[in-house]
Amino acid sequence: MAERLRGRRAVAQRLRRLQAEPLCRDCAAKGAVREASVPDHILPLTQGGSDEDSNIRCLCADCHQARTAEQFGHRRTIPTGRDGWPIG
Ligand SMILES: [Zn+2]
Structure with a gap:
């Protein structure tokens, strides 16, 4: 399991990716x-994605929000x- 970077190292890595x-x-x-502002995990870490550059895509804030909603927000719940x- 990849350890999430925090603090200065995370900031440096974010800048490098952007x-x-x-x-x-x-x-x-x-x-x-459009200018990218968020390095996004293509496969989320919570779903087993890696923190390698190959699993990173840079997105603008709007696209990042849309992707995040896609990955986490609209989880289909079956009644x-x-x-x-x-049911059904
Ligand atoms: Zn965009």
Whole structure:
């Protein structure tokens, strides 16, 4: 399990990643040019992703928010009945 960097080292790593990829990857995919401000884990650490550069993409704040919502916010919950079995 990768240890999350904290403090100065984390800040330095964040800056290094943003310098390596200064433009938002998602915006670039849509043909837009926007400055990236957040190095994002492609596969979240909580889902077994690594903290290596290969698992990092730099995004602008808007895209990062959208991606985070995608990964964590809209987790599909299956309604279950009183007996614990899914309904429908
Ligand atoms: Zn973007």
